[in-house]
Each structure stands twice: as C-alpha cells, then as structure tokens.
Amino acid sequence: MPLKCDNSIAEALQIMTRHALSSVVVVDNEYHPVGIFTEHDALDVVAQHLSTSLALQEVMSENLFCVHESMHLYNAYILLENRGYRHLVVVDESDRFVGVLNEGDFLRQIGSEYIANSKEVRSVMSTAPIQIKSTMLISQAATMMRSKGAHCAVVLYDDGDKRLLQEHDISQYCVSSAWDPATTLGELKQSDFEPISQCMSLKKAAAMMEQNDARQLVVIDEQQRIVGLLKRNNVLKAIHGEYFNFLVDIIDKKSTDLMRIYENKKLLRDVINTIPDLIWLKDSDGKYVTCNNRFERFYHAKESDIAGKDDFDFIDSQQAAHYREQDQDVLRQQQALHYKEHLSFADGSYKGLFHIIKTPMRNDRGELIGVLSIARDITELHRQEDSLRRIDHDFNEAQALAHIGSWSLDPSKALLQWSDECYRIFNIEIGTSIDYARFLQCVHSEDREYVDRAWNAALQGAPYSVEHRIVVGDDIRWVRERAKLQFDDQGALQAAVGTVQDITKHKLYEEELEHLANYDALTGLANRSFLLSHLQKSIHMATRNHRIIALLLFDLDHFKDVNDSLGHTVGDELLQRVAQRFTERIRKGDLITRLGGDEFAIVLEHITRREDAAQVAQEMMAVLAEPYCLSNKLEVHIGSSVGIVIAPQHSSNAEELLQFADTALYKAKSEGRSTYSYYTDELTSTARERMQCENRLRRAIGNEEFELYYQPQVHIKSNRIIGVEALLRWNDPELGLISPNRFIPLAEETGLISDIGKWVLFEACKQGKQWLDQGYNLHVSVNVSAHQVHYQDLPKLLDAALKESGFNAEKLTLELTESAMMRREEEIVTMLHALRAKGIRLAIDDFGNGYSSYS
Incomplete structure (x- = not known):
C-alpha cells in the first residue's frame, strides 16, 4: 500500500514489517508515484542515527523506475536488470500507482523448470557475503553494508555460531521498542540459515529459495567454508542463460554509446x-x-x-x-x-x-x-533476388525438360535438399523432408541392397554412379544417379552433391532395341544373334560340367513353293504357326530360334546320349508334318529336314557348330528331305568341295568359261539336219571340263542359273543368226530352267536376245520342264501365250534329264 510524502519513516517500517514488504511506494495526491522507501534505505536511517519520526520525503529514493501495467513481464525484467534496480513501480495508463514488482515476483512468475539439471550453484553464485563479529554495533554494521552495497552479512559469534543478518532484520529492529543505535549485533534477533553446497543443483537451490521465500542462500565448499552467495538475481540470470547475459551486455553497451552520442x-x-x-x-x-x-x-x-x-x-x-x-x-x-x-x-x-x-x-x-x-x-537487392528467382525457375524448368534433378546433403543435419525435379521424379510433394532412410524406401526392393552398398562404398571414396529402379505409385521407373562427395583430412564426410535422371524411356528403348536385336519380328522367337550368344554359353557350361548338348537345324521342305503359289502373307502365317508348334513342344530350358527364312534351330540342354537328339528331331518332324488350317480356310501340309550336331564333340565354337549343322541339314535334304542327318567329318569335306565349286562357278560367269556345243537334230526319213540343240559345257582352267550334273543343281540352288541361262540364250541366238547368214536354215533349241520361268522376265529377255542377234523368232525353240509349268499356272500360261505370239516354238522336256544327257 502506498504512503504520502509526509508519512514518517516509522509508519513505513511498521507497514513493511506487518505485510512482509521490502519497500513502500510514496505517491502524491493524484496517486502518482514520486518516491520509494526500501529496506536498503533503512540502513541509512540506522547508519546515520536518523529519527524514525522524520517524514519519508527526507529519506525516500526519488530515482524510481515506472513501467506501464501493459508491458510484457519479460520486457519489464530486462528493464529491471538493465537499470540495476530491485523494484519496478507499476502504473496504469494515467500513470497512477498500481503496484510494485521485485526480483521475487519475477522468479515466481518465470519459474525454475527451464534450468538444466546439470548446472551447479557455483557456476552462477555471487561472491561470498561480508562477515562481521557479533560485537559490532548495529549502526556500524548498517554503515558497512550500505557502503559495500550488501543486502546481507554473516555474523560470527565467539562460540562459533553463525547467523545471517539481512536488511529486513535491521528494518524490523528500527520499529521495535528496544531500538537503540548503540545495540550490538549479538543483542539483535537474526535469522538462522542453512548453507548449501556449491555442488548442489541450481534447480534444487532455486526451488529451496521459492519454497522458503528466501532472498539469498549462503554457499559453502567441501571444507564448510563460506565461498559465495546465491541471490535471486543469480537464478534469474541463469534461467535466461547466456543469451540473456549477452542481451544485457548489448543493452549496456548501447546505453553507454547512446549516452555518449547524446552528450x-x-x-x-x-x-x-x-x-x-x-x-x-x-x-x-x-x-x-x-x-x-x-x-x-x-x-x-x-x-x-x-x-x-x-x-x-x-x-x-x-x-x-x-x-x-x-x-x-x-x-x-x-x-x-x-x-x-x-x-x-x-x-x-x-x-x-x-x-x-x-x-x-x-x-x-x-x-x-x-x-x-x-x-x-533495396531496389538493386530486389532486382538481384528477382534475377535469382528467374535463374532458379529456369534451372528447374531445364531440369524438368531433361528429367534431371539435383540434390545436396548436409551431414550435420542428415537431410537431403532436393530440387523440384527430384520431387517430381519420385512423385513426392515438393518441400517434404527427405533423409537417406526415406530415399531408400522409394528404391525398388530388389535394388535397395545394391544402392545401399554403392553409397557405403562412396563413403569410403569409391565413385558413386548407379542405375536402379524406384517405385512411384503403381509404376516402376528407372533412374541414373551420380554424386560427388567431399571429405576432410580425417576422411569424414563434409558435403555431397548429386544428380538424379529419369531414364525410364531410355531403358525401355534399350529393352526394345535389345529385343529387336535378339528376337525375330515375325515369330517372336530368338534370332541368329541370340542363338550364337546362348549357344556359346551352353557349350562352355557343358564342357565345364562334362555334359553334351545338341544343336538341331530345321528347314521346311518346299516352303518356297508355298510362298510362290499362295503368296508371302500365307507364308508368314505358316511360319508363325510353325513357331507356335515349336514353342509348345520344346522342353523347359531348351531354346528355339528362327534363323531366317524357313530355318529354325533348337538347342537341347541336359541330354545324356547322342540318340536323344534324333528322338527329339523325329518327334518335332512329326508335329510339323501335321496339317495347318490357316486363316483363309486353306489347309497346308509341309515337311521338314533336320541337321544335328553335338557339342563339344564336333566343336566348341558356336559359329562353327552352326556351320556344321547346316552341312548336316544339306545332307538330309539331299537324301530326299523329311529326314534328319547327323554331322560327320566327311560332310565337312563335301561341303568344302561344294563351296569351292560355287566360288568357281561365280568366277566362270565373268571369265567366260562356259561353252555351247550343238547337238544336231536329224530328219529320219530324209537323213537331213533340220536343227540343233544347244548343250552347255563348263571348261574350268584348272579342272577341265566339269560335268553338268555337278554344277547345274548348284547353279539352280544358288540362283546363278539365271545369269547362265541368259548367256546361253544370247549366245545361241547369235550362233543361229550366223548359220542363217551362211545359208543354213536351222532351228535352234535352248533349254530354259524353272528358275528362269519363275523369276526372270522371259519375254523381255528373249526380245533383247533376238534384237541384239537379229535371229528370227520362228527359228527358236524353247524347251521347258513339266515341273516349271505346274507352279503359278495362270502366270505361266499367260507368259507362254506371249512367247507363242512372237513366233517362238515351245517344247516340253525333262530339264533334269536333258542336262544329265550333256555327259
């Protein structure tokens, strides 16, 4: 409760004693604070032997500090500490007195629960209190405490007893009836005190102060010596910590600087x-x-x-x-x-x-x-910020276009900083907190160990560059990650930066290319390239495990006739049906491939006998020979021939093994088709001879090694020569004359028969014209192969030969085999009519026998 200026010191001390107050505020008639009288001021009364009847205005402190009641408690405490006051006077908006705040009030409001349990009393305590003897006069003690700015003192008695003298002890004595300035401290009632250890938890000591409403506690060391004093102010400073002290120092410094500036x-x-x-x-x-x-x-x-x-x-x-x-x-x-x-x-x-x-x-x-x-x-700063925002936006846009995100890692925070594109790639909301564990959760379960192993290797200095899958909702994506890590001299990770690129499309494209490179587009079966790769691995495994494998090479008999007579669309469908039958019948672990055209190959794994391959060949030939009902209601029958080779018996090289299988297949076809043949060394010799013959045959066309012999055709009755038949001979410079039955079948198989047949037509027409010019009226007969009939524009070819030679078309006879006329009948009939219209004679002959007769 406030007092007026004319109230006496005694009245103030009585109120302070009665209400356990450490101060009273003095107000004017309008209730405005004008001064304050505290227990510390009471020391002056005793020290100077002043009469307690004096008016308060004679001794009160006018240097009081007022704060408005709307001020925040924390700000009020800062002012209290900054000004070095123990009391703040609180006023309302009209500056009328409301109340007083002291350190005890702040301590009760702020509380001590935020003090660290490990903090000890000695870390915050003030210096030890002054110590005086019990024989000292009260007035002397008050003078000493006033001069040293002490709010308490330890009184030492002759018997070793110690008591704590506080300001309120003196102020209470001033209002007692026994008050006498000459009284010694030993005669004055003082407070007992329970010292605390300097090692005591500050939190516990603060609780003791609050519980006992103590303004200070005496601190002793292990030897029971008084070493300090714990005051309310010490506790408040500790609560606010070093930051509070820093703020106080700054405020003090600023206050000093401002004072100098104002000066x-x-x-x-x-x-x-x-x-x-x-x-x-x-x-x-x-x-x-x-x-x-x-x-x-x-x-x-x-x-x-x-x-x-x-x-x-x-x-x-x-x-x-x-x-x-x-x-x-x-x-x-x-x-x-x-x-x-x-x-x-x-x-x-x-x-x-x-x-x-x-x-x-x-x-x-x-x-x-x-x-x-x-x-x-901040115009320039704002411009720079806009520029940085644009750069950041452009960077994010560029990353989005390239599907490349970037990231950085701060090891101290263990968090990944992702760019926007990283979040988009992983389909995670932008700004979501991401650590390494969260990242690993996004990695496909089958790749997680691989990625984690690669990252741990990078932490040991290895390069970090990995491609792996991530799970994005219900989808699987492929990403490529690269990173650069920085280490200190001790090898500890300091920082890391990296990129994440979405390569899903690239991976799908690679898979598509790999499929195109290794699989046949028509049938979906593996192709020759895949076969050779797989076959070489199988040979290696069989050799290492002392096992055998078999390669079966299938060729469809007369498939060309199907294409020529029914068209390529039907032929393609037939190949697909054949591939389906192969796929349905082969064993698990075996491989079926299409090499091209009508050739298929099977790699048989895990066989124990050579004969097993023949059994599979027979079973498969029987399956393929069953009729095919195609989409156009056609029923097609087709057989197959098989060449069989065993590895590693015949070879340990895939290319060579395939070549040997082809040789065995050729033998099977030459034996009448729809059968199988095992490869032998003798077949290699025959195949080599055949290859040499083919090379010589190709060379013979360019080197003009062919010759025509003309067999006369004699009229039986008149015994007169009426014509000739052109007979082909091959005069090889090394081997001499070669029999037609050796090179004609090869020429038909390789397609060289077309070039040879063309030469024969031109040469025969040329010779026929020469004879006519010499007066010999002879017909010239020329054999035409089935290949020429089906694959050459025969009418156009004959026009050219007749025009170049000048030979009369009516003197030319073409001999065709019956088999050549039986395929593509409508086209053949049309062509024959065209030849007859030119005056050319036609004759049916067994083309094979005719050539056989060349010998």
Whole structure:
C-alpha cells in the first residue's frame, strides 16, 4: 500500500514489517508515484542515527523506475536488470500507482523448470557475503553494508555460531521498542540459515529459495567454508542463460554509446547524415521532429522546413493517410513493424523500392514519444533476388525438360535438399523432408541392397554412379544417379552433391532395341544373334560340367513353293504357326530360334546320349508334318529336314557348330528331305568341295568359261539336219571340263542359273543368226530352267536376245520342264501365250534329264 510524502519513516517500517514488504511506494495526491522507501534505505536511517519520526520525503529514493501495467513481464525484467534496480513501480495508463514488482515476483512468475539439471550453484553464485563479529554495533554494521552495497552479512559469534543478518532484520529492529543505535549485533534477533553446497543443483537451490521465500542462500565448499552467495538475481540470470547475459551486455553497451552520442549532438548528427538510409523521427501526432540529409532529398526540403510539419504538407492526402496509418499501427502495437514501399523523390531524381523499419520511440521514463523510421534502398537487392528467382525457375524448368534433378546433403543435419525435379521424379510433394532412410524406401526392393552398398562404398571414396529402379505409385521407373562427395583430412564426410535422371524411356528403348536385336519380328522367337550368344554359353557350361548338348537345324521342305503359289502373307502365317508348334513342344530350358527364312534351330540342354537328339528331331518332324488350317480356310501340309550336331564333340565354337549343322541339314535334304542327318567329318569335306565349286562357278560367269556345243537334230526319213540343240559345257582352267550334273543343281540352288541361262540364250541366238547368214536354215533349241520361268522376265529377255542377234523368232525353240509349268499356272500360261505370239516354238522336256544327257 502506498504512503504520502509526509508519512514518517516509522509508519513505513511498521507497514513493511506487518505485510512482509521490502519497500513502500510514496505517491502524491493524484496517486502518482514520486518516491520509494526500501529496506536498503533503512540502513541509512540506522547508519546515520536518523529519527524514525522524520517524514519519508527526507529519506525516500526519488530515482524510481515506472513501467506501464501493459508491458510484457519479460520486457519489464530486462528493464529491471538493465537499470540495476530491485523494484519496478507499476502504473496504469494515467500513470497512477498500481503496484510494485521485485526480483521475487519475477522468479515466481518465470519459474525454475527451464534450468538444466546439470548446472551447479557455483557456476552462477555471487561472491561470498561480508562477515562481521557479533560485537559490532548495529549502526556500524548498517554503515558497512550500505557502503559495500550488501543486502546481507554473516555474523560470527565467539562460540562459533553463525547467523545471517539481512536488511529486513535491521528494518524490523528500527520499529521495535528496544531500538537503540548503540545495540550490538549479538543483542539483535537474526535469522538462522542453512548453507548449501556449491555442488548442489541450481534447480534444487532455486526451488529451496521459492519454497522458503528466501532472498539469498549462503554457499559453502567441501571444507564448510563460506565461498559465495546465491541471490535471486543469480537464478534469474541463469534461467535466461547466456543469451540473456549477452542481451544485457548489448543493452549496456548501447546505453553507454547512446549516452555518449547524446552528450555530443554534433557527433550524432554526423553519424546520422553519414548513413545512406533515410532516417526520420515523428512525434506521436505525426509531426516531423528531425531527419537526416538523405531524407531531405526525399521531400526536397531542409530539415528546418520539414520539422513541425506532417506528411499532408508534402504529398497527396491519400498517400499521407497511408503513412499515418502505418505510424498509428506501430504506436498501437508498441513494436517495430516492417514495410516495403516504392518511394519517389520530390525532385524526380530517384525512384526505387525501400525496406522501411518503423519502431516506437520512448523517453527516459519509458513513455511513447513518437515513431523512429529507417528506409533502406533495396531496389538493386530486389532486382538481384528477382534475377535469382528467374535463374532458379529456369534451372528447374531445364531440369524438368531433361528429367534431371539435383540434390545436396548436409551431414550435420542428415537431410537431403532436393530440387523440384527430384520431387517430381519420385512423385513426392515438393518441400517434404527427405533423409537417406526415406530415399531408400522409394528404391525398388530388389535394388535397395545394391544402392545401399554403392553409397557405403562412396563413403569410403569409391565413385558413386548407379542405375536402379524406384517405385512411384503403381509404376516402376528407372533412374541414373551420380554424386560427388567431399571429405576432410580425417576422411569424414563434409558435403555431397548429386544428380538424379529419369531414364525410364531410355531403358525401355534399350529393352526394345535389345529385343529387336535378339528376337525375330515375325515369330517372336530368338534370332541368329541370340542363338550364337546362348549357344556359346551352353557349350562352355557343358564342357565345364562334362555334359553334351545338341544343336538341331530345321528347314521346311518346299516352303518356297508355298510362298510362290499362295503368296508371302500365307507364308508368314505358316511360319508363325510353325513357331507356335515349336514353342509348345520344346522342353523347359531348351531354346528355339528362327534363323531366317524357313530355318529354325533348337538347342537341347541336359541330354545324356547322342540318340536323344534324333528322338527329339523325329518327334518335332512329326508335329510339323501335321496339317495347318490357316486363316483363309486353306489347309497346308509341309515337311521338314533336320541337321544335328553335338557339342563339344564336333566343336566348341558356336559359329562353327552352326556351320556344321547346316552341312548336316544339306545332307538330309539331299537324301530326299523329311529326314534328319547327323554331322560327320566327311560332310565337312563335301561341303568344302561344294563351296569351292560355287566360288568357281561365280568366277566362270565373268571369265567366260562356259561353252555351247550343238547337238544336231536329224530328219529320219530324209537323213537331213533340220536343227540343233544347244548343250552347255563348263571348261574350268584348272579342272577341265566339269560335268553338268555337278554344277547345274548348284547353279539352280544358288540362283546363278539365271545369269547362265541368259548367256546361253544370247549366245545361241547369235550362233543361229550366223548359220542363217551362211545359208543354213536351222532351228535352234535352248533349254530354259524353272528358275528362269519363275523369276526372270522371259519375254523381255528373249526380245533383247533376238534384237541384239537379229535371229528370227520362228527359228527358236524353247524347251521347258513339266515341273516349271505346274507352279503359278495362270502366270505361266499367260507368259507362254506371249512367247507363242512372237513366233517362238515351245517344247516340253525333262530339264533334269536333258542336262544329265550333256555327259
């Protein structure tokens, strides 16, 4: 409860004793605080032997500090500590007395629960209290405590007893009937105290203070010596920690600096004018108080012309009202507010974006007196930020186009910083916190161990470059990751950066290319390339495990006739049906491939006898020989021939093995087709001879090694030569004359018969013309092969031969085999009519026998 200035010291001490107060506030008639009398002031009364009947205005402290009741408790404590007071006087909006705050109030409100359990008393305690003997006079003790600024002292008795003398002990004695300045401390009632160990938890000590309402605790060491004093202020500082002390130091430093500045107004003006920011101060009514030179440019006016005026005197009312509203917000909220404004200087010299800080200004009594504002030009900064945002946006766009995301790792936080594209690739919401464990969850379960192993290897210095799958919803994606890690001298990870690229399309394309490279487009079976690769691996495994494998090479008998007579569409469908039968009948682990055309190959694994291959060949030949019902209602029958080779018996090389199988197949076909044949060394010799013959045959065409012999055709009755038949001979420069039955079948098989037949036609027509010119009226007969009939434009070829030679078409006879006429009948009939129309004679002959007769 407050007192008036004319109340006596005795009255104040009685109230303080009765209500256990450490102070009383003195107010005027309007209840405004004008002074404060504390227990510490009571020390002066005793020390100076003052009469307790004196009025309070004679001894009270007028240097009191008032705060408004709306102030935050924390801010109030900062002021208490900053000013070095033990009491704060609380007033209302009309500055009338409301109450008093002391350190005990702050401690009870803030609490000690935030003190670390490990913090000990000795880390925060003050120096040891003064120690005085019990024989000292009370007045002397009060003088000593006053001079040393001590609020308590330890009294030492002759019998070794110790008591704690506190300010309130002296103030209470002043109002007792036994009060006498000459009284010794031994005669004064003092407080017992329970010392605490310097090793005690500060949290526990603070609880003791709060429980016992103790203002201080005496601290002893292990030898029971008094080494310090724990005060409420020590505990409060500990609660706020080092940060609080730092703030206090800063406040003290700023206060000192401001005092120096205020002491030197010229220095203050120089400093303010040196700052490139706009600085101005307005009072609470919005009137300008002062400004710096930079702000003078803003309104194009001197400070003397600006002071005392408001914004309405310089700018339009709408903008002025806007600034006024900002200032009022600062005063209402009593805290600094930040704004961004585009400001144009009145002289038109500059326009830019400014960051403005407006903060409430107070006087020494804590009263709001106006608003201090600082405006900093951030135009260039804003431009740079926009540029960085554009760069960041462009970077994210580029990453999105390339499907490449980037990331970085801060080992101290164990968190991955992902770019937007990384989040998009993994289909995770942008901004989601990602650590290594969360990343691994996204990796496909079959790849997780591989990725983790690669990362751990990278932590040991290995390069990090991996391709793996990730699970994105119901989809599987492929990503390629690369990273660069940085280590310190001890090998500890300092940082890591990397990229993630979505390569799903690339992987699918690779798989498609691999499929195209290894599989037949028509049947879906593996192709020759895949066969050779698989066969070589199988040979290697069989050799290592002392087993055998078999390669079966199938060729469809007379498949060419199907293509020629029914068309390629039917032929393709037939190949697909054949492939289906192969697939349905082969064993698991065996391989079926299409080598091209009508050739198929089977690799038989895990066979124990050579005969097993023949059994499979027979079974498969029987399956393939069954009729095929095609989509156009056609029923097609087709047989097959098989060449069989055993590995590693015949060869350990896949290419060579396939060549041997082809040789065995040729033998099977030469034996009448629809059968199988095993490869032997003798077959290789025959195949080599056949290959040499083919090479010689090709060379013979260019080297003009062919000759025509003409067999006369004699009229039996007249015994007169009426014509000749052209007979072909091959005169090899090394082997001499070669029998037609050796080279004609080979020429038909290789297609060389077309070039040979053309030469025969031109040469025979040429010779026939020469005989006619010499007066010999002879017919010339020429054999035409089935290959020429089916695959050459025979009418066009004959036109060219007759035109070049000048031979009469009516003197030319073409001999065709019956088999050549039985295929593609409609086309053949049309062609024959065209030849007859030219006057050319036609004859049916067994082309094979005719050539056989060349010998």
